[in-house]
Amino acid sequence: MTPVYRAALGSDFEKLHPNVQWRYGVDSTSGVAQMTSGMVESVFCTSKLTPPVLRFFRKRNVMPTTTSRLVPFFMDNYCYRDERGRECLAVIRRFAYSNGEQRLHSLLVNGSTGLIDYFGDGPDLLIPLTPRVGPGGSLILESEPMRMLSRGLRMGMRGLFATSMRYVEEWDDEAQRFRLDATVRNVTLGEIMHFRGWFTAADRPCSIHEIPDEAWPLRLEERE
Template identity: 55%
Template sequence: MAVAPVYQDMLGSDFNRLHPNVAWRYSVDSTSGVAQIASGIYESVYTNTALSSMFFKHYSNRHALPAKSSRMVPFEQAQYCYVDELGRECLAVLREFQYTTGPKNVNSLLVSGHDGLVDYFGDGPELLYPIEPSVTKAGELLLESGPLRWLGRGPKLGMRGPFATQMKYIEGWDERHQRFRCDATVNNPVLGEILHFRGWFTAVDQACTLQQIPDEAWPVNLIERER
């Protein structure tokens, strides 16, 4: 089976409309033998206080959500590509928020599934988002999700109506400052914005074999469910 980077596979010819630097970011696949290491500043990290602090504590401990609101948070991000046991091309994203109270991680695994892209968040993983990628007129990568699915115990239902939770992520190139910009938000029709993290970063490729990919890049459980 031919291998292609997860976004290039889904975007097809639209991938060529990405800004060249954004296209470079996402041209790596499991055969490339590199990881991509980024560092920068999240100028704003926000978690909605209308939700229980225990909710954020639980999911931040499971590396699925940011721990708390803050400003000017340094972060590092590493991206690794591999093929999982189900033969799916995967892009693992390991983020470390360097809060003054100590580092916290938000990890996700983007999978080129049988019916499209799916993003798993957390160590378990804990959460599932179906992802629809597109390219903006400015050449930015835009990711919009379907309704959040919970992967914990209990009914495996999409959260709909007043419980619907959807994610939007946009990444582009800042010509003036010669760096990338990113903006991730999660919204609910009742509570409005549940969380966001937005800021800037620079990135470099780094040689990386399959054996050098860290354990954290693989979820604890192999999840076949994609919707």
């Protein structure tokens, strides 16, 4: 199978920094998982979201909901093919706040319409992504407006509620580690969430039977 970002970028994948290519050069046949650890220097969640929405997002591992700084951060990547035969990259992000861990679970899929990111355990959000190569061989992801998938929370995301995401991952030659910068913005509320920081990464052997349960969404989502 072809790794999700290589399939989405085509020949431009070779323009990524070699270390970013290494990060995303594995697929469901590689037999490895990638474990990272680092520090989120700044994580922000807007106070404009209502408490029920924040509780829902936190419970479903859609996004961190606590603003803080210097939060230990872990990100684990697992590759597999889902029941529809789609190549998938599951990303489990963990924010180790002093008062308890919060998570952001997402599943990148090579869909029939392009690269799709499903957020949350449901999954609860569908995010169509357009990847490109940025300065220094960085990976830049920019999204079209998100779509709500949840069967519980009902919230329209068009017009004034349109929400999009931008993610940048790059290699820092001076510090010899990766950097990331993620931002979610809403047309009406402005910046909803961001987190920025650094991490190091290492591969480890991982069979399909060793992939943790949380890497699989609660249901197979066919909407793209």
